[in-house]
Amino acid sequence: MAVVIVLLPGVVGYIAMPALAGLLIVVGVQTVNPARIQSVWKTGWLQTVVMVTTFVLTLLIPIQYAVLAGVALGLLLYVVEASNRLLVRQLRGDPAGRLRETDPDAVLPTGAVVILQPYG
Secondary structure (H helix, E strand, O other), rough: HHHHHOOOHHHOOOHHHHHHHHHHHHHHHHOEEEEEEEHHHHHHHHHHHHHHHHHHHHOOOOOOHHHHHHHHHHHHHHHHHHHHEEEEEEEOOOOOOOOOEEOOOOOOOOOOOEEEEEEE
16 A cells, blocks of 8 residues: 555556555554453553553644554653662671572661661
């Protein structure tokens, strides 16, 4: 179809708009895959929010901006969710002189050197 549009732009102008609209509807319906939608839905709330938001935006604004907004929203939500996950481990020396990671004590001793390692 792209070759015909590039080589014969005048002929394409004679094609009725309803025929082009019908072609777009058929292509749009064939691209919707319920199994993939269900898979994204089951993956988690973050992916579901991005999918639904992108879908709604494609109905309201031009598709390129809707996809861009969906990607930006997905990135933003991922960064926010990843920054909320924090794990703190305590490094302790064992008798052999090596450092081992353990769960930190609930109350740290006064006057002692304690090494805490944050992850996240």
